[in-house]
Structure formats: C-alpha cells, structure tokens
Amino acid sequence: MDATTTALREWALYLAAMGWPVFPLRPGERAPALHGRRRCPGTGPCVEGHQGWEQRATVDPDRIQQAWAHTPYNIGIAAGPSNLVVLDLDTAAKTGRDAPDGTDTLAALCRARGVELPQTYTVTTPHGGTHRYFTAPPGVVLRNTSGSLAQHIDTRAHGGYVVAPGSLLPEGGYELHDDRDPVELPAWLVQALLEKPAQATSARAEIPPERRDSYTTAALRNELDRVQRAARGQHNAILSRAAYALGQLVGAGLIDRDAAARDLTEAAGHMARSDCDCTTREITRVIHAGLDAGTHRPRTARPSTEAA
Structure with a gap:
C-alpha cells in the first residue's frame, strides 16, 4: 500500500471514529466512486434494491479498511447520517465572478443580525474556500441549499455530502484548520434555512x-x-x-x-x-x-x- 492510500485510509478511520459515516470518492476527484442507480447490478449490498452512497456510508472500521486497502480513494462524509450541517463558503474566484467571498457574505449576515458565529470544526478547500461543520439541533431536519442564505454560501445536510479533510485534488488538498468538536448550528441559521x-x-x-x-x-x-x-x-x-x-x-x-x-x-x-x-x-x-x-x-x- 502506498503512502497516499495509507494516509487516506487513516483519515477515513479517524472520521468514522467521530461518528461520521464515510464512503469512497474517486481518486483525485469529488464524485462518489460507487455505482449509480442506472448502472446498479442488483447484487451485493444492492440485492434488495439500489443502495446509494448515503445508504452505504459506514463507520465500520473493517469495511473502511477493506475499501481503502489498495486504492487512494478520496473521502466523502454523508452529512445527514452524521447529523451534520456544513456551511460551504466558496470564493468568488472559484465561480469566475468579481463578488464577495462566502466568508464575506456570511460575516455580513452576522453583522446584520448582531451576532457572532461560534468557532467550530473547520476545513479549508483547495480553491481557498472553507467548510464549517455544525451539528443539527435535535428534531430538526435540514436539506441542502445553494445560495439561499447568501451569495457563495451552500449548505450540506440530509441528502448531501462533503469532501472530507485529507482528500486530494490536482489543485491541492482539503486540510483540517480547526479540530474542535462541531458546535450546534445557531438558532438564527436554523431559522433562515427553514x-x-x-x-x-x-x-x-x-x-x-x-x-x-x-x-x-x-x-x-x-x-x-x-x-x-x-x-x-x-x-x-x-x-x-x-x-x-x-x-x-x-x-x-x-x-x-x-x-x-x-x-x-x-x-x-x-x-x-x-x-x-x-x-x-x-x-x-x-x-x-x-x-x-x-x-x-x-x-x-x-x-x-x-x-x-
């Protein structure tokens, strides 16, 4: 096993130990490495019906060891099963437009409401963006959003996944910036997303x-x-x-x-x-x-x- 595959396997095991179900992404990419519904063979885990990445994501160390045994798969975290809501703050440069970054628009939202966003588990992306991890409040089910909070801010929750730290793209890696435990999503953000x-x-x-x-x-x-x-x-x-x-x-x-x-x-x-x-x-x-x-x-x- 090469060093890259070993490192990615260790990241996958660490994330699973956090209680976050993970699944493999294609090496060097952000797309799931698992087959889609149209190409489902109807065998193995899909013998009783197609199982997508959200259903097949796991925290089982044995399954993770097996999946990352020989191939340097990037890592996806299934946000919903992990009880996570991840703010994906893009840069304007990523979209090719001259506009405020997601970090700037989020700061403007906080100023308008007179609040400060708490520090939480944070990952930086190869394109200069930021993923801020929060836990969903009990009894609240949130879905993915794209730009509904503000420009260059997406969210990943039920039905979505986030590329995990340790993953590698040709442009660079997803790096852990703040390893404190994720805090609960503030009520004003819950309200805005609902x-x-x-x-x-x-x-x-x-x-x-x-x-x-x-x-x-x-x-x-x-x-x-x-x-x-x-x-x-x-x-x-x-x-x-x-x-x-x-x-x-x-x-x-x-x-x-x-x-x-x-x-x-x-x-x-x-x-x-x-x-x-x-x-x-x-x-x-x-x-x-x-x-x-x-x-x-x-x-x-x-x-x-x-x-x-």
Missing part, C-alpha cells in the same frame, strides 16, 4: 373557520409548553421554532403579536436563569426574529360561506 419563499394565499395551510379558536388555543399552548420544557442546549432552536410558528398565526390575524411576544418571553424565562449562555437580550432577539419570519408566511383561514 424559511421558504412566501407562497400564494391559496397554497398556504388553511384553518377552517369552525376550528379557528380551538386551533389557535391549542397551537399557542403547545408552542409555549415546548418552550417551557426546552432542555439546556436546545433553548435557542426550540424558542426560534415556537416564535416562527406563532408568527404565522400573527400574520393570519389569529393572535396579537405583542401578546405572543409576552407569552413567549414568560415561557422562556427559565432559559435566562439556567446554567447556560442564554441572556434576556438574546431571548428577546430570537423571539422577535422568529415572529417576524413567521408573519411573512401566515396561515390563513377560509372565509365562512354561511349567510349572516
């Missing part, structure tokens, strides 16, 4: 008139209960989702915004008193950001056709 463009009123979720009061009462109670029961480490994510959900009701005219903000603030009071980094200022910011976002995508109630 937001969808506003749809036409007819396509929005509708609340029948006869269920309006009971629906609103139950929705309000459920969201406030979730906030009150939020465990340490999940405060921001749960509060952000609750504020967004109640913001949808505010936008529909079903509840009062000020009342929703007061109820959420009261329910979140334990967060500022707990042994974590939550502050009253941050709680207020998360509540109002979530209410604003939800208000722009309201739930609507069908008008009653009953005669007065």
Whole structure:
C-alpha cells in the first residue's frame, strides 16, 4: 500500500471514529466512486434494491479498511447520517465572478443580525474556500441549499455530502484548520434555512373557520409548553421554532403579536436563569426574529360561506 492510500485510509478511520459515516470518492476527484442507480447490478449490498452512497456510508472500521486497502480513494462524509450541517463558503474566484467571498457574505449576515458565529470544526478547500461543520439541533431536519442564505454560501445536510479533510485534488488538498468538536448550528441559521419563499394565499395551510379558536388555543399552548420544557442546549432552536410558528398565526390575524411576544418571553424565562449562555437580550432577539419570519408566511383561514 502506498503512502497516499495509507494516509487516506487513516483519515477515513479517524472520521468514522467521530461518528461520521464515510464512503469512497474517486481518486483525485469529488464524485462518489460507487455505482449509480442506472448502472446498479442488483447484487451485493444492492440485492434488495439500489443502495446509494448515503445508504452505504459506514463507520465500520473493517469495511473502511477493506475499501481503502489498495486504492487512494478520496473521502466523502454523508452529512445527514452524521447529523451534520456544513456551511460551504466558496470564493468568488472559484465561480469566475468579481463578488464577495462566502466568508464575506456570511460575516455580513452576522453583522446584520448582531451576532457572532461560534468557532467550530473547520476545513479549508483547495480553491481557498472553507467548510464549517455544525451539528443539527435535535428534531430538526435540514436539506441542502445553494445560495439561499447568501451569495457563495451552500449548505450540506440530509441528502448531501462533503469532501472530507485529507482528500486530494490536482489543485491541492482539503486540510483540517480547526479540530474542535462541531458546535450546534445557531438558532438564527436554523431559522433562515427553514424559511421558504412566501407562497400564494391559496397554497398556504388553511384553518377552517369552525376550528379557528380551538386551533389557535391549542397551537399557542403547545408552542409555549415546548418552550417551557426546552432542555439546556436546545433553548435557542426550540424558542426560534415556537416564535416562527406563532408568527404565522400573527400574520393570519389569529393572535396579537405583542401578546405572543409576552407569552413567549414568560415561557422562556427559565432559559435566562439556567446554567447556560442564554441572556434576556438574546431571548428577546430570537423571539422577535422568529415572529417576524413567521408573519411573512401566515396561515390563513377560509372565509365562512354561511349567510349572516
């Protein structure tokens, strides 16, 4: 076994030990080395149906030893099974356009929201870009995005993979820049990635008139209960989702915004008193950001056709 193959195998084993399922990419490339659906032989691991790279990614050391026994495969990390959300910050030079880099546009997003992005596991790419690894909050399923956060920022989550450190391209290697454990994706980024463009009123979720009061009462109670029961480490994510959900009701005219903000603030009071980094200022910011976002995508109630 040559030195390059040995080094790539050791990287694959190290990443698997982090709990991140890996799979081989073509040597010197970023594409999976596994066969696609169209060329599936229907044998081996695919005997009961095609298994793609996400299904075949593994943390099993024996399988990794076997896969990287003789060939210098690059390494892919299946983001979804790894519970990772990776921010892929490209450079403008990579796209051939004179524009801010992904690092610059991310910094602008942080400034606009008055927040700092926490340091986390980080990898640099051969093209001068950066991969910043975060863990997904419990109960949140995020998908891949391309430019929806800002120019030159993509994300890799469920359904996506990231080229791992140690991998080699003709232009250079993917190098580990910061080896601290990935931190949880900040709530404001979760919220931004969950937001969808506003749809036409007819396509929005509708609340029948006869269920309006009971629906609103139950929705309000459920969201406030979730906030009150939020465990340490999940405060921001749960509060952000609750504020967004109640913001949808505010936008529909079903509840009062000020009342929703007061109820959420009261329910979140334990967060500022707990042994974590939550502050009253941050709680207020998360509540109002979530209410604003939800208000722009309201739930609507069908008008009653009953005669007065």
